[in-house]
Amino acid sequence: MLKPIKKTLKNIWNVGFPAALQQSISPLMIFGMNQILLGFTIAAPAVYVIYVRLQSIVLIPIWGLKNTVVSIISYNFGAGLKERIKQTIHLCLTATILITLFGLLIFQLIPQSLLALFNASGEVLEIGTIALRIVSFVFPFSGLTLILGAFLQALGNSKKTLITSIAQLILMLISAAVLAHIGSVNTVWFAFIITEAVIACLAAFFMKNVYTSTL
Structure with a gap:
Protein backbone atom coordinates (compact mmCIF):
# COMPACT_ATOMS: atom_id res chain seq x y z
CA MET A 1 0.00 0.00 0.00
CA LEU A 2 2.98 2.29 0.48
CA LYS A 3 4.03 4.22 -2.58
CA PRO A 4 7.01 6.62 -2.65
CA ILE A 5 6.11 10.21 -3.38
CA LYS A 6 9.03 12.01 -4.98
CA LYS A 7 8.09 15.44 -3.67
CA THR A 8 7.80 14.17 -0.10
CA LEU A 9 11.07 12.27 -0.33
CA LYS A 10 12.77 15.37 -1.69
CA ASN A 11 11.49 17.48 1.20
CA ILE A 12 12.72 14.90 3.73
CA TRP A 13 16.11 14.76 2.01
CA ASN A 14 16.43 18.55 1.97
CA VAL A 15 15.88 18.69 5.73
CA GLY A 16 17.68 15.51 6.78
CA PHE A 17 20.82 15.45 4.65
CA PRO A 18 22.27 18.81 5.83
CA ALA A 19 21.58 17.79 9.45
CA ALA A 20 23.31 14.42 8.94
CA LEU A 21 26.29 16.01 7.22
CA GLN A 22 26.50 18.56 10.03
CA GLN A 23 26.96 15.73 12.53
CA SER A 24 29.95 14.40 10.58
CA ILE A 25 31.78 17.73 10.79
CA SER A 26 32.42 17.50 14.53
CA PRO A 27 34.76 14.45 14.34
CA LEU A 28 36.70 16.16 11.55
CA MET A 29 37.19 19.23 13.71
CA ILE A 30 38.36 17.15 16.68
CA PHE A 31 40.85 15.30 14.48
CA GLY A 32 42.20 18.53 12.97
CA MET A 33 42.54 20.28 16.31
CA ASN A 34 44.34 17.29 17.83
CA GLN A 35 46.91 17.39 15.04
CA ILE A 36 47.54 21.09 15.63
CA LEU A 37 47.78 20.76 19.41
CA LEU A 38 50.14 17.80 19.20
CA GLY A 39 52.70 20.25 17.82
CA PHE A 40 53.11 21.66 21.33
CA THR A 41 52.74 18.81 23.82
CA ILE A 42 50.79 15.58 24.22
CA ALA A 43 49.02 17.19 27.17
CA ALA A 44 47.29 19.75 24.92
CA PRO A 45 45.11 17.22 23.02
CA ALA A 46 44.18 15.65 26.37
CA VAL A 47 42.99 19.06 27.57
CA TYR A 48 41.02 19.51 24.36
CA VAL A 49 39.25 16.16 24.78
CA ILE A 50 38.37 17.08 28.37
CA TYR A 51 37.00 20.41 27.20
CA VAL A 52 34.86 18.76 24.51
CA ARG A 53 33.32 16.45 27.10
CA LEU A 54 32.68 19.25 29.57
CA GLN A 55 31.28 21.45 26.82
CA SER A 56 28.82 18.73 25.85
CA ILE A 57 27.52 18.69 29.43
CA VAL A 58 26.95 22.46 29.38
CA LEU A 59 25.24 22.30 26.00
CA ILE A 60 23.02 19.29 26.77
CA PRO A 61 20.07 21.56 27.70
CA ILE A 62 20.57 23.50 24.45
CA TRP A 63 20.54 20.25 22.47
CA GLY A 64 17.33 19.36 24.25
CA LEU A 65 15.81 22.69 23.28
CA LYS A 66 17.12 22.27 19.74
CA ASN A 67 15.56 18.86 19.23
CA THR A 68 12.25 19.97 20.73
CA VAL A 69 11.90 23.36 19.12
CA VAL A 70 12.27 21.98 15.59
CA SER A 71 9.00 20.07 16.00
CA ILE A 72 7.20 22.90 17.80
CA ILE A 73 8.10 25.54 15.21
CA SER A 74 7.48 23.18 12.29
CA TYR A 75 3.99 22.30 13.50
CA ASN A 76 3.05 25.93 14.09
CA PHE A 77 4.65 27.01 10.82
CA GLY A 78 2.52 24.47 8.96
CA ALA A 79 -0.55 25.68 10.83
CA GLY A 80 0.23 29.30 10.03
CA LEU A 81 0.48 30.30 13.71
CA LYS A 82 3.26 32.83 13.33
CA GLU A 83 2.75 34.52 16.69
CA ARG A 84 3.37 31.24 18.51
CA ILE A 85 6.54 30.76 16.47
CA LYS A 86 7.79 34.19 17.53
CA GLN A 87 7.04 33.44 21.19
CA THR A 88 8.88 30.11 20.94
CA ILE A 89 11.91 31.76 19.35
CA HIS A 90 12.10 34.48 22.01
CA LEU A 91 11.70 31.99 24.86
CA CYS A 92 14.38 29.65 23.49
CA LEU A 93 16.85 32.49 22.92
CA THR A 94 16.38 33.70 26.50
CA ALA A 95 16.83 30.19 27.91
CA THR A 96 19.92 29.61 25.75
CA ILE A 97 21.62 32.80 26.92
CA LEU A 98 20.90 32.09 30.60
CA ILE A 99 22.10 28.47 30.42
CA THR A 100 25.32 29.29 28.58
CA LEU A 101 26.14 32.21 30.86
CA PHE A 102 25.74 29.92 33.86
CA GLY A 103 28.12 27.43 32.24
CA PHE A 118 39.07 13.54 34.84
CA ASN A 119 41.95 13.01 37.28
CA ALA A 120 43.94 15.75 35.57
CA SER A 121 47.37 16.47 37.01
CA GLY A 122 50.71 17.98 36.08
CA GLU A 123 50.87 19.62 32.67
CA VAL A 124 47.28 18.71 31.83
CA LEU A 125 46.05 20.52 34.94
CA GLU A 126 48.28 23.53 34.28
CA ILE A 127 47.33 23.92 30.62
CA GLY A 128 43.73 22.94 31.27
CA THR A 129 43.08 25.59 33.92
CA ILE A 130 44.05 28.35 31.49
CA ALA A 131 42.31 26.67 28.55
CA LEU A 132 38.94 26.23 30.27
CA ARG A 133 38.86 29.86 31.37
CA ILE A 134 39.61 31.05 27.83
CA VAL A 135 37.49 28.64 25.82
CA SER A 136 34.43 28.88 28.06
CA PHE A 137 33.73 32.33 26.59
CA VAL A 138 32.47 30.52 23.49
CA PHE A 139 29.45 29.07 25.31
CA PRO A 140 27.02 31.94 24.57
CA PHE A 141 28.11 31.96 20.93
CA SER A 142 27.92 28.16 20.59
CA GLY A 143 24.50 28.09 22.20
CA LEU A 144 23.17 30.76 19.86
CA THR A 145 24.56 28.97 16.82
CA LEU A 146 22.91 25.71 17.86
CA ILE A 147 19.48 27.17 18.59
CA LEU A 148 19.50 29.44 15.54
CA GLY A 149 20.35 26.40 13.45
CA ALA A 150 17.27 24.67 14.88
CA PHE A 151 15.12 27.66 13.94
CA LEU A 152 16.47 27.62 10.39
CA GLN A 153 15.92 23.88 10.09
CA ALA A 154 12.35 24.14 11.38
CA LEU A 155 11.57 26.91 8.89
CA GLY A 156 12.88 24.87 5.96
CA ASN A 157 16.34 26.39 5.65
CA SER A 158 18.60 23.50 6.64
CA LYS A 159 21.10 24.37 3.91
CA LYS A 160 21.97 27.59 5.73
CA THR A 161 22.73 25.56 8.86
CA LEU A 162 25.03 23.35 6.81
CA ILE A 163 26.83 26.43 5.48
CA THR A 164 27.51 27.66 9.02
CA SER A 165 28.85 24.22 10.02
CA ILE A 166 31.24 24.02 7.08
CA ALA A 167 32.37 27.59 7.67
CA GLN A 168 32.94 26.76 11.33
CA LEU A 169 35.19 23.80 10.47
CA ILE A 170 37.27 25.77 7.98
CA LEU A 171 37.60 28.89 10.13
CA MET A 172 38.46 26.92 13.26
CA LEU A 173 41.28 24.96 11.66
CA ILE A 174 42.71 27.95 9.82
CA SER A 175 42.63 30.28 12.83
CA ALA A 176 44.05 27.58 15.13
CA ALA A 177 46.88 26.84 12.69
CA VAL A 178 47.75 30.53 12.37
CA LEU A 179 47.66 31.13 16.13
CA ALA A 180 49.74 28.00 16.71
CA HIS A 181 52.33 29.34 14.29
CA ILE A 182 52.61 32.78 15.87
CA GLY A 183 52.01 31.96 19.53
CA SER A 184 51.97 29.32 22.25
CA VAL A 185 49.49 26.59 23.12
CA ASN A 186 47.58 29.10 25.23
CA THR A 187 47.19 31.30 22.16
CA VAL A 188 45.51 28.52 20.19
CA TRP A 189 42.52 28.48 22.55
CA PHE A 190 41.52 31.93 21.30
CA ALA A 191 40.73 30.33 17.93
CA PHE A 192 37.60 28.94 19.56
CA ILE A 193 36.39 32.41 20.54
CA ILE A 194 37.17 33.90 17.13
CA THR A 195 35.45 31.06 15.28
CA GLU A 196 32.33 30.80 17.42
CA ALA A 197 31.79 34.58 17.47
CA VAL A 198 32.00 34.81 13.66
CA ILE A 199 29.77 31.76 13.11
CA ALA A 200 27.18 33.03 15.60
CA CYS A 201 27.04 36.31 13.68
CA LEU A 202 26.67 34.40 10.40
CA ALA A 203 23.82 32.29 11.84
CA ALA A 204 22.15 35.44 13.19
CA PHE A 205 22.42 37.05 9.75
CA PHE A 206 20.76 34.04 8.11
CA MET A 207 18.06 33.92 10.76
CA LYS A 208 17.31 37.62 10.44
CA ASN A 209 16.71 37.23 6.70
CA VAL A 210 14.51 34.17 7.17
CA TYR A 211 12.63 35.77 10.08
CA THR A 212 11.92 38.91 8.04
CA SER A 213 10.83 37.09 4.90
CA THR A 214 8.88 34.29 6.60
CA LEU A 215 7.38 35.76 9.77
Whole structure:
Protein backbone atom coordinates (compact mmCIF):
# COMPACT_ATOMS: atom_id res chain seq x y z
CA MET A 1 0.00 0.00 0.00
CA LEU A 2 2.98 2.29 0.48
CA LYS A 3 4.03 4.22 -2.58
CA PRO A 4 7.01 6.62 -2.65
CA ILE A 5 6.11 10.21 -3.38
CA LYS A 6 9.03 12.01 -4.98
CA LYS A 7 8.09 15.44 -3.67
CA THR A 8 7.80 14.17 -0.10
CA LEU A 9 11.07 12.27 -0.33
CA LYS A 10 12.77 15.37 -1.69
CA ASN A 11 11.49 17.48 1.20
CA ILE A 12 12.72 14.90 3.73
CA TRP A 13 16.11 14.76 2.01
CA ASN A 14 16.43 18.55 1.97
CA VAL A 15 15.88 18.69 5.73
CA GLY A 16 17.68 15.51 6.78
CA PHE A 17 20.82 15.45 4.65
CA PRO A 18 22.27 18.81 5.83
CA ALA A 19 21.58 17.79 9.45
CA ALA A 20 23.31 14.42 8.94
CA LEU A 21 26.29 16.01 7.22
CA GLN A 22 26.50 18.56 10.03
CA GLN A 23 26.96 15.73 12.53
CA SER A 24 29.95 14.40 10.58
CA ILE A 25 31.78 17.73 10.79
CA SER A 26 32.42 17.50 14.53
CA PRO A 27 34.76 14.45 14.34
CA LEU A 28 36.70 16.16 11.55
CA MET A 29 37.19 19.23 13.71
CA ILE A 30 38.36 17.15 16.68
CA PHE A 31 40.85 15.30 14.48
CA GLY A 32 42.20 18.53 12.97
CA MET A 33 42.54 20.28 16.31
CA ASN A 34 44.34 17.29 17.83
CA GLN A 35 46.91 17.39 15.04
CA ILE A 36 47.54 21.09 15.63
CA LEU A 37 47.78 20.76 19.41
CA LEU A 38 50.14 17.80 19.20
CA GLY A 39 52.70 20.25 17.82
CA PHE A 40 53.11 21.66 21.33
CA THR A 41 52.74 18.81 23.82
CA ILE A 42 50.79 15.58 24.22
CA ALA A 43 49.02 17.19 27.17
CA ALA A 44 47.29 19.75 24.92
CA PRO A 45 45.11 17.22 23.02
CA ALA A 46 44.18 15.65 26.37
CA VAL A 47 42.99 19.06 27.57
CA TYR A 48 41.02 19.51 24.36
CA VAL A 49 39.25 16.16 24.78
CA ILE A 50 38.37 17.08 28.37
CA TYR A 51 37.00 20.41 27.20
CA VAL A 52 34.86 18.76 24.51
CA ARG A 53 33.32 16.45 27.10
CA LEU A 54 32.68 19.25 29.57
CA GLN A 55 31.28 21.45 26.82
CA SER A 56 28.82 18.73 25.85
CA ILE A 57 27.52 18.69 29.43
CA VAL A 58 26.95 22.46 29.38
CA LEU A 59 25.24 22.30 26.00
CA ILE A 60 23.02 19.29 26.77
CA PRO A 61 20.07 21.56 27.70
CA ILE A 62 20.57 23.50 24.45
CA TRP A 63 20.54 20.25 22.47
CA GLY A 64 17.33 19.36 24.25
CA LEU A 65 15.81 22.69 23.28
CA LYS A 66 17.12 22.27 19.74
CA ASN A 67 15.56 18.86 19.23
CA THR A 68 12.25 19.97 20.73
CA VAL A 69 11.90 23.36 19.12
CA VAL A 70 12.27 21.98 15.59
CA SER A 71 9.00 20.07 16.00
CA ILE A 72 7.20 22.90 17.80
CA ILE A 73 8.10 25.54 15.21
CA SER A 74 7.48 23.18 12.29
CA TYR A 75 3.99 22.30 13.50
CA ASN A 76 3.05 25.93 14.09
CA PHE A 77 4.65 27.01 10.82
CA GLY A 78 2.52 24.47 8.96
CA ALA A 79 -0.55 25.68 10.83
CA GLY A 80 0.23 29.30 10.03
CA LEU A 81 0.48 30.30 13.71
CA LYS A 82 3.26 32.83 13.33
CA GLU A 83 2.75 34.52 16.69
CA ARG A 84 3.37 31.24 18.51
CA ILE A 85 6.54 30.76 16.47
CA LYS A 86 7.79 34.19 17.53
CA GLN A 87 7.04 33.44 21.19
CA THR A 88 8.88 30.11 20.94
CA ILE A 89 11.91 31.76 19.35
CA HIS A 90 12.10 34.48 22.01
CA LEU A 91 11.70 31.99 24.86
CA CYS A 92 14.38 29.65 23.49
CA LEU A 93 16.85 32.49 22.92
CA THR A 94 16.38 33.70 26.50
CA ALA A 95 16.83 30.19 27.91
CA THR A 96 19.92 29.61 25.75
CA ILE A 97 21.62 32.80 26.92
CA LEU A 98 20.90 32.09 30.60
CA ILE A 99 22.10 28.47 30.42
CA THR A 100 25.32 29.29 28.58
CA LEU A 101 26.14 32.21 30.86
CA PHE A 102 25.74 29.92 33.86
CA GLY A 103 28.12 27.43 32.24
CA LEU A 104 30.60 30.23 31.56
CA LEU A 105 30.46 31.29 35.21
CA ILE A 106 31.14 27.74 36.44
CA PHE A 107 34.16 27.37 34.14
CA GLN A 108 35.57 30.70 35.31
CA LEU A 109 35.17 29.93 39.01
CA ILE A 110 36.17 26.27 39.35
CA PRO A 111 38.21 25.09 36.33
CA GLN A 112 40.51 22.98 38.49
CA SER A 113 37.57 21.18 40.09
CA LEU A 114 36.18 20.41 36.65
CA LEU A 115 39.54 19.02 35.52
CA ALA A 116 39.73 16.95 38.69
CA LEU A 117 36.70 15.01 37.45
CA PHE A 118 39.07 13.54 34.84
CA ASN A 119 41.95 13.01 37.28
CA ALA A 120 43.94 15.75 35.57
CA SER A 121 47.37 16.47 37.01
CA GLY A 122 50.71 17.98 36.08
CA GLU A 123 50.87 19.62 32.67
CA VAL A 124 47.28 18.71 31.83
CA LEU A 125 46.05 20.52 34.94
CA GLU A 126 48.28 23.53 34.28
CA ILE A 127 47.33 23.92 30.62
CA GLY A 128 43.73 22.94 31.27
CA THR A 129 43.08 25.59 33.92
CA ILE A 130 44.05 28.35 31.49
CA ALA A 131 42.31 26.67 28.55
CA LEU A 132 38.94 26.23 30.27
CA ARG A 133 38.86 29.86 31.37
CA ILE A 134 39.61 31.05 27.83
CA VAL A 135 37.49 28.64 25.82
CA SER A 136 34.43 28.88 28.06
CA PHE A 137 33.73 32.33 26.59
CA VAL A 138 32.47 30.52 23.49
CA PHE A 139 29.45 29.07 25.31
CA PRO A 140 27.02 31.94 24.57
CA PHE A 141 28.11 31.96 20.93
CA SER A 142 27.92 28.16 20.59
CA GLY A 143 24.50 28.09 22.20
CA LEU A 144 23.17 30.76 19.86
CA THR A 145 24.56 28.97 16.82
CA LEU A 146 22.91 25.71 17.86
CA ILE A 147 19.48 27.17 18.59
CA LEU A 148 19.50 29.44 15.54
CA GLY A 149 20.35 26.40 13.45
CA ALA A 150 17.27 24.67 14.88
CA PHE A 151 15.12 27.66 13.94
CA LEU A 152 16.47 27.62 10.39
CA GLN A 153 15.92 23.88 10.09
CA ALA A 154 12.35 24.14 11.38
CA LEU A 155 11.57 26.91 8.89
CA GLY A 156 12.88 24.87 5.96
CA ASN A 157 16.34 26.39 5.65
CA SER A 158 18.60 23.50 6.64
CA LYS A 159 21.10 24.37 3.91
CA LYS A 160 21.97 27.59 5.73
CA THR A 161 22.73 25.56 8.86
CA LEU A 162 25.03 23.35 6.81
CA ILE A 163 26.83 26.43 5.48
CA THR A 164 27.51 27.66 9.02
CA SER A 165 28.85 24.22 10.02
CA ILE A 166 31.24 24.02 7.08
CA ALA A 167 32.37 27.59 7.67
CA GLN A 168 32.94 26.76 11.33
CA LEU A 169 35.19 23.80 10.47
CA ILE A 170 37.27 25.77 7.98
CA LEU A 171 37.60 28.89 10.13
CA MET A 172 38.46 26.92 13.26
CA LEU A 173 41.28 24.96 11.66
CA ILE A 174 42.71 27.95 9.82
CA SER A 175 42.63 30.28 12.83
CA ALA A 176 44.05 27.58 15.13
CA ALA A 177 46.88 26.84 12.69
CA VAL A 178 47.75 30.53 12.37
CA LEU A 179 47.66 31.13 16.13
CA ALA A 180 49.74 28.00 16.71
CA HIS A 181 52.33 29.34 14.29
CA ILE A 182 52.61 32.78 15.87
CA GLY A 183 52.01 31.96 19.53
CA SER A 184 51.97 29.32 22.25
CA VAL A 185 49.49 26.59 23.12
CA ASN A 186 47.58 29.10 25.23
CA THR A 187 47.19 31.30 22.16
CA VAL A 188 45.51 28.52 20.19
CA TRP A 189 42.52 28.48 22.55
CA PHE A 190 41.52 31.93 21.30
CA ALA A 191 40.73 30.33 17.93
CA PHE A 192 37.60 28.94 19.56
CA ILE A 193 36.39 32.41 20.54
CA ILE A 194 37.17 33.90 17.13
CA THR A 195 35.45 31.06 15.28
CA GLU A 196 32.33 30.80 17.42
CA ALA A 197 31.79 34.58 17.47
CA VAL A 198 32.00 34.81 13.66
CA ILE A 199 29.77 31.76 13.11
CA ALA A 200 27.18 33.03 15.60
CA CYS A 201 27.04 36.31 13.68
CA LEU A 202 26.67 34.40 10.40
CA ALA A 203 23.82 32.29 11.84
CA ALA A 204 22.15 35.44 13.19
CA PHE A 205 22.42 37.05 9.75
CA PHE A 206 20.76 34.04 8.11
CA MET A 207 18.06 33.92 10.76
CA LYS A 208 17.31 37.62 10.44
CA ASN A 209 16.71 37.23 6.70
CA VAL A 210 14.51 34.17 7.17
CA TYR A 211 12.63 35.77 10.08
CA THR A 212 11.92 38.91 8.04
CA SER A 213 10.83 37.09 4.90
CA THR A 214 8.88 34.29 6.60
CA LEU A 215 7.38 35.76 9.77
